[in-house]
Amino acid sequence: MSDIGTRLADIRGAIARACQGCGRDPSSVALVAVSKFHPASALQEAYEAGQREFGESYAQELVEKAEQLAHLPDIRWHFIGALQRNKAKFVVPHVHLLETVASVRLAEALEQRAQALSRTVDVLLQVNVGGEAQKSGCCAEEAAALLEQLDAFPSLRVRGLMTLPPFELEPEDTRTYFRALRTLRDRLGGPARLPHLSMGMSHDFEVAIAEGATIVRVGTAIFGDRAAPR
Numbered sequence: 544m545s546d547i548g549t550r551l552a553d554i555r556g557a558i559a560r561a562c563q564g565c566g567r568d569p570s571s572v573a574l575v576a577v578s579k580f581h582p583a584s585a586l587q588e589a590y591e592a593g594q595r596e597f598g599e600s601y602a603q604e605l606v607e608k609a610e611q612l613a614h615l616p617d618i619r620w621h622f623i624g625a626l627q628r629n630k631a632k633f634v635v636p637h638v639h640l641l642e643t644v645a646s647v648r649l650a651e652a653l654e655q656r657a658q659a660l661s662r663t664v665d666v667l668l669q670v671n672v673g674g675e676a677q678k679s680g681c682c683a684e685e686a687a688a689l690l691e692q693l694d695a696f697p698s699l700r701v702r703g704l705m706t707l708p709p710f711e712l713e714p715e716d717t718r719t720y721f722r723a724l725r726t727l728r729d730r731l732g733g734p735a736r737l738p739h740l741s742m743g744m745s746h747d748f749e750v751a752i753a754e755g756a757t758i759v760r761v762g763t764a765i766f767g768d769r770a771a772p773r
């Protein structure tokens with residue numbers, strides 16, 4: 544098996560153990576392989592090891608890879624970065640789940656592109672539960688009103704909440720943010736209205752699973768270190 548294949552198997556094992564530890568079914572947690580800054584060949588390797596969902600943070604990079612890997616028909620792209628409205632048109636044709644919607648203005652741009660392609664776009668509302676000034680996402684207090692506004696877009700379907708909490712050296716220290724996202728989801732109508740919670744990365748996905756994550760976004764632990772942002 545390739546290194547990437549071995550690491551993927553390790554992560555899947557760790558996800559299964561984390562699920563066992565809190566009485567959840569491992570199939571209730573989707574693993575998104577975060578592939579930003581890694582070449583298409585690395586994604587191909589992960590695909591051959593059974594991985595289907597990939598996460599990208601930059602519109603142009605997602606489009607390039609989607610084109611390079613167009614021969615893999617069931618590959619699914621998650622967009623997990625900050626999306627400028629003028630880039631919506633590039634991302635919408637490829638995206639399976641757009642995880643970072645936090646404004647009506649972006650929703651308008653997405654709606655327009657979705658209508659042009661006669662498709663529905665599944666999105667997550669990104670919430671800045673840590674309240675850090677430099678992080679994207681709406682604040683928890685705005686979430687209910689924003690969700691209602693997003694629900695009015697006929698071609699967008701809000702499937703849940705996503706968060707990127709402050710970096711903590713100790714994985715255990717992120718638990719409070721993950722719990723805050725789940726509590727917010729439960730206040731906003733629970734899993735029937737918002738089935739997905741996207742939270743947890745390489746060093747803290749086990750904690751996120753214990754707190755109810757249905758999507759974990761794991762990059763470094765699968766693909767190794769990233770080159771500097773371009």
Ligand SMILES: *Cc1c(COP(=O)(O)O)cnc(C)c1O
Pocket residue numbers: 577579600623624707744745746760761762763764
């Ligand atoms: C890069 C990134 C990840 C993956 O982080 P790792 O620590 O490499 O697992 C997850 N989520 C978002 C939003 C990211 O930008």
